[in-house]
Amino acid sequence: MTSPQRLPISLTPLDVALDALLNGLEPVAPVGVTLQEALRCIAAGMPPLPACPPRDTAVADGYAFCARDLVGASSYSPLALSAPPVWVEAGEAIPEACDCVLDSDSVDLSGPLPQVLAEAIPGQGVRRAGGDIAAGCLLVEAGRRVLPRDLLMARTAGVERLNVRRPRLGIVNVPGGSVTADLIAESAQATGAETVSFTAAGRDAGSIAAALDDGACDLLLIVGGSGVGRTDAAVTALAARGKVLAHGIALQPGRTSAVGRLSNTPVVVLPGAPDHALAAWWTLALPAVDRLSGRRQRKTVNLPLARKIASHVGIAEIVLLERKQDTWTTLAVGELSLGAIARAEAWLAVSGGSEGFAASAPVDAYMLRD
Template identity: 60%
Template sequence: MNSTQRLPDKLTPLPAARDAWLSRLVPVAPGELRPADALRCIAADMPAMPGHPRHDVASVDGWALRAHDLIGASAYSPVPLPARPAWVEAGDRMPDACDCVLDADAVDATGPIVQALAEAAPGQGLRRAGSDIAAGDRLVDAGQRILACHLLLARAAGRPTITARRPRLRIVNLPGGAATAAFAADQARDAGAEVSVIEPSARDAAAIAAALDASSCDLIATVGGTGVGRGDATIAAIGQCGEIIAHGIALQPGRTSAVGLIAGKPVVALPGAPDQAFAAWWTLVVPALDRLSGRQPRPTFRLPLARKIASTVGITEIALLQRRDDAWLPLATGELPLRMIARADAWLAISAGSEGFAVGAAADAYMLRE
């Protein structure tokens, strides 16, 4: 049996552990992804787009005409047309020299002379070339998240691929941590990562080490086995395969989390308990995924606190917040019941050097729902 893991006598401050770890990370190489695969990924530099539509197109069904030929036309004073107009359907390319579309009943084509029964302004019933996408526009700026609206533009412009960064996350889930591993996988996919999940055959260091294969991923996240219980051996396994940068982090919840490197690839050890993994996920894994994907810094949202928050000096505590009446209502601090995680709109990291926030103090929180 493996000897019991121990936490260090002194916990590593969260900023020190995070910064030492993140400083080793660089963005992954961009790739060409199909639009369906690029959703939620982080955009890389892309070439400028051509204008769309490439030419004027009809936006309604009707007769393609020149507005100049219709001046003065009405049902009481029809205007003869020099030639029979072309019929166009929505999406059709406009005939040369035509700059408007009239409804079917605005043209009398029953007799030998075709007559217009209404006027039209230039541009009526059509979309101008470049009106949806101007020539030279970017589909999305590098570092931004690719959303469904960006995919709409890509498909409309006929782009078969989108240039994006998509980190590959390998989750090593120890037996018993299914709920936490599923949470991590869901969150990672929502951040645009490609996720694979593997479960070691046992909770001992040898079985865990065998699952820590960094050759086919950009980041490894283990779930469970980070504490000092008799079945906890994750930290020993990481140490056998690579380097432990910090184990025992001054973070509440989540103090048994760890970060390290295996074959130059980052590895983070998440506690098996969902609430502890939640705190470690947002403070350690999300910044790593953002660094690997080249994401622009996530914005915070500032609101005053509806109630004070008390915090213990010497440890970074996570607070859950709910937006209510243009203020942050604290739901939980340090101890995070799952029902509060489900209700929270944002989270806040209270610095280890702070005793908390007074009521009415402005707090910059990270949104849990983008």
């Protein structure tokens, strides 16, 4: 039986499809999660941190002193003490009247009176109050991804939970494309989103439609079945349950992608081929995830091109890049082999209104590797 799915005569420009997908989309509400759960999520508003350490502390094991009391002390002119000095371990608060720490080799305890054999300067061997974390600073700025070093700060400050925006992504795998579905699920997890995956009972429209659930997610991804093959029916299933905003995107690879709505939930239908699915993920699904996460605009790296990039007018083409000697070297344009995908360090989309870029032209590319 011939599939009822057909691409329209005129493909939808990528920017038009993306605008339709993002229309009305707002960041999800912040939630409090454990530090382990917060890793890679997008931070929401957080209260300022207290000073850390709260008091001056010893950086190393040794004896605590006031530096001005040690002026002139040396091995040739030891300074005798009337009482044993106070020993402090690294990380301990030093006594109020002290402002430096000397190691054990600088103090002689073998005689009847303790003797100091070296001078010191204020702050020597000491971490000042607020030296690690200044009072009032933010652990993570809202809209930024939580990194391992942020968790170090949190643990040091005694923070146990962080506020993040963590959208829920539902991923429906159309049978026959599990490799691509795993790729998209792992890509989604890398954004810090909470993902739930389902596999439709079959490739027919009824089975796919039955697997669609808008109540359990903030963004729904359907992987596979977006084309015009005899067993492709994902877009037909979406039309039966919701609304198709665009099917057939002026994107290479990824032209059989679709965007739509299931009730109020945005939907992206990604092709089953890995390269086509990645193109749709980068240009359609990932911007939706970023909008839901409240993420700041992703940073790009600007470098000149080693060679020119020629592109077809009317279709946005994905370009894979590798960095060599502070230039972007093109690995693939429009047709993305798995080898090129594995090697690529960055990507960019040549606009459908552009014929490409000249050699040595500076271009902004999104990094694929952190």
